[in-house]
Amino acid sequence: MENKQTPLGHIGFSIFAWIVGLLIFFPIFWMVLTSFKTELEAVSIPPSFISFDWTLENYAEVQARSDYFRFAMNSVILSVGSTLVGLLFAVPCAWAMAFNPTKRTKDALLWMLSTKMMPPVGVLVPIYLVFRDWGLLDTRFGLIMVLFLMNLPIMVWMLYTYFKEIPSDILEAARMDGATLPKEIIFVLLPMAVPGIASTMLLNIILAWNEAFWTLNLTTADAAPLTAFIASYSSPEGLFWSKLSAASTLAVAPILIIGWFSQKQLVRGLTFGAVK
Amino acid sequence: MGAIRLEKVKKTFGTLDVIPGVDLDINDGEFVVFVGPSGCGKSTLLRLIAGLEDVTDGKILINGVDVANEAPAKRGLSMVFQSYALYPHMTVYNNIAFGLKMAGESKAVIDEKVQNAAKILNLTDYLERRPGALSGGQRQRVAIGRAIVRNPAAFLFDEPLSNLDAALRVNMRLEITGLHQELKTTMIYVTHDQVEAMTMADKIVVLQAGRVEQVGKPMDLYNNPANKFVAGFIGSPKMNFIGGDYAKKHDCHEIGIRPEHVAVSTESGDLPATVKIAEHLGAETYLHVNAGGFGPMTVRATGEVPLGEHDKIWLTPEQDRIHRFDANGIALGKL
Numbered sequence: 001m002e003n004k005q006t007p008l009g010h011i012g013f014s015i016f017a018w019i020v021g022l023l024i025f026f027p028i029f030w031m032v033l034t035s036f037k038t039e040l041e042a043v044s045i046p047p048s049f050i051s052f053d054w055t056l057e058n059y060a061e062v063q064a065r066s067d068y069f070r071f072a073m074n075s076v077i078l079s080v081g082s083t084l085v086g087l088l089f090a091v092p093c094a095w096a097m098a099f100n101p102t103k104r105t106k107d108a109l110l111w112m113l114s115t116k117m118m119p120p121v122g123v124l125v126p127i128y129l130v131f132r133d134w135g136l137l138d139t140r141f142g143l144i145m146v147l148f149l150m151n152l153p154i155m156v157w158m159l160y161t162y163f164k165e166i167p168s169d170i171l172e173a174a175r176m177d178g179a180t181l182p183k184e185i186i187f188v189l190l191p192m193a194v195p196g197i198a199s200t201m202l203l204n205i206i207l208a209w210n211e212a213f214w215t216l217n218l219t220t221a222d223a224a225p226l227t228a229f230i231a232s233y234s235s236p237e238g239l240f241w242s243k244l245s246a247a248s249t250l251a252v253a254p255i256l257i258i259g260w261f262s263q264k265q266l267v268r269g270l271t272f273g274a275v276k
Numbered sequence: 277m278g279a280i281r282l283e284k285v286k287k288t289f290g291t292l293d294v295i296p297g298v299d300l301d302i303n304d305g306e307f308v309v310f311v312g313p314s315g316c317g318k319s320t321l322l323r324l325i326a327g328l329e330d331v332t333d334g335k336i337l338i339n340g341v342d343v344a345n346e347a348p349a350k351r352g353l354s355m356v357f358q359s360y361a362l363y364p365h366m367t368v369y370n371n372i373a374f375g376l377k378m379a380g381e382s383k384a385v386i387d388e389k390v391q392n393a394a395k396i397l398n399l400t401d402y403l404e405r406r407p408g409a410l411s412g413g414q415r416q417r418v419a420i421g422r423a424i425v426r427n428p429a430a431f432l433f434d435e436p437l438s439n440l441d442a443a444l445r446v447n448m449r450l451e452i453t454g455l456h457q458e459l460k461t462t463m464i465y466v467t468h469d470q471v472e473a474m475t476m477a478d479k480i481v482v483l484q485a486g487r488v489e490q491v492g493k494p495m496d497l498y499n500n501p502a503n504k505f506v507a508g509f510i511g512s513p514k515m516n517f518i519g520g521d522y523a524k525k526h527d528c529h530e531i532g533i534r535p536e537h538v539a540v541s542t543e544s545g546d547l548p549a550t551v552k553i554a555e556h557l558g559a560e561t562y563l564h565v566n567a568g569g570f571g572p573m574t575v576r577a578t579g580e581v582p583l584g585e586h587d588k589i590w591l592t593p594e595q596d597r598i599h600r601f602d603a604n605g606i607a608l609g610k611l
């Protein structure tokens with residue numbers, strides 16, 4: 001091998017990667033830490049690291065003051081719901097683009113993706129008015145629709161990339177074997193694309209879970225997910241750092257845990273022996 | 277039953293005219309081989325018959341019924357792909373059974389047919405494996421098994437052996453020929469390997485640039501090629517072409533003579549030549565020679581011949597084996 005790394009260079013890169021990793025992780029770490037402090041310690045300068053009185057009272061109070069599980073339930077319904085609806089549209093779309101491309105397929109994909117570059121606030125008023133007139137404000141259904149549409153370009157893009165890797169021969173073989181189009185997709189394409197679909201779903205659940213702009217603007221109570229739950233702690237009565245941290249920790253914990261356990265699935269490639 | 281007839285079948289990709297118009301008759305039970313150089317449209321023609329590509333124009337009749345606008349599944353054909361195209365997430369059993377399941381056969385019927393196919397193809401021990409855990413030859417057999425269980429009107433093969441090593445290729449060639457003798461089903465086989473074409477075919481279709489150059493029995497093509505292209509394509513090593521005065525003597529623009537139809541002598545003959553390279557294979561020897569004004573030629577001598585570089589020899593083409601061509605490369609018939 002030509003450009004073999006020297007051990008020193010290797011160590012250098014490792015250190016660099018660790019520094020970047022820690023920088024990214026630090027805010028989360030600090031948030032979790034703060035959630036176990038009293039409000040007074042939370043704002044003390046210099047901040048204390050480990051040597052403070054660990055307390056669970058923030059969590060108790062957060063749960064007492066607002067119903068965490070109702071918000072969490074909404075988060076689950078919105079993120080999973082919008083992802084499932086998204087799959088329903090994104091799979092056929094990506095299938096068409098990957099296996100029956102035209103000269104304009106790439107352009108169409110880029111155009112879809114480019115809609116993600118527009119700031120959402122640009123369409124806030126029209127969407128708000130539509131929601132108001134159709135009675136969709138603060139409904140789970142309305143929010144699922146918005147989240148699904150917002151993430152659809154990314155789902156199509158990801159699935160397209162995975163589907164491209166699947167040899168079209170195999171789908172043609174299924175066609176020769178007498179499979180109709182839905183059967184070809186359900187029995188042949190989807191099982192082969194499981195890793196790709198799983199990571200697409202996971203990423204979209206995470207994106208939808210963390211989405212704050214639309215969930216905050218279009219909900220008040222009934223459909224409010226955890227983002228609204230967090231936001232309610234940074235409001236009128238002034239800042240309560242440790243309660244806010246406790247609320248945030250509770251809000252991100254489920255998705256962090258899911259992400260942690262599904263790492264393998266996320267990175268597992270298409271390691272089949274179909275061709276060659 | 278699987279008689280296939282192509283009538284003025286055309287295929288264009290955008291502005292690219294890949295198949296300008298093919299007429300072809302394939303009889304029931306025939307083993308037909310499409311040969312031709314890379315990019316000549318063999319696969320495209322096969323895929324048109326399969327229904328994996330839509331015809332631009334023309335008719336495809338299977339047992340007298342035009343299926344040009346039918347879905348692949350409706351045509352009752354099976355295809356074996358060059359890449360095997362097995363379903364990687366299914367066991368060998370399910371790979372073979374998939375078509376039967378799609379056809380809504382009962383579990384018992386499926387099991388019987390799969391077991392039967394597995395027995396014919398020596399796959400019984402591998403039924404529970406995934407394709408990823410099989411060798412190339414075994415995968416190829418699974419692909420064939422998947423094709424035969426459906427009892428198709430015809431089998432379509434697109435270069436099924438080109439991913440296999442040489443020894444295995446010879447084996448599988450024999451297996452496929454054996455299978456044809458056993459099943460007596462129409463088979464259409466695409467290859468660019470003319471040895472496969474010669475050994476397996478009842479009928480060879482030579483294609484060039486989407487056109488049918490000649491259709492005929494292997495030996496007919498070998499003995500009576502219709503033009504220079506077919507003459508050069510069928511037979512290995514390639515036919516030698518000689519123009520100039522020697523051709524004039526035979527009253528034509530160019531003559532063709534196969535390497536195996538030239539007598540080699542160290543004493544006398546028609547054409548003087550110098551050996552450049554001698555390939556000794558034991559049973560035969562290929563001599564790549566420089567025949568003076570006639571340019572380079574290849575000749576084949578049987579057995580071991582004690583000749584090497586720079587040796588002077590004489591060549592004498594067998595007169596009744598000389599093919600004559602006009603200026604357009606069309607065969608003129610023997611003198």
Ligand SMILES: Nc1ncnc2c1ncn2[C@@H]1O[C@H](COP(=O)(O)OP(=O)(O)OP(=O)(O)O)[C@@H](O)[C@H]1O
Nearest residue numbers: 289292294312313314315316317318319320321468
């Ligand atoms: N989907 C397509 N779009 C555009 N052109 C195509 C398409 N498929 C094939 N072609 C063109 O049609 C011609 C014939 O292709 P085809 O695959 O039939 O050749 P082939 O005889 O099978 O060659 P090979 O021996 O290399 O497999 C080629 O020039 C190819 O570039």
Ligand SMILES: [Mg+2]
Nearest residue numbers: 318319320434
């Ligand atoms: Mg081909």
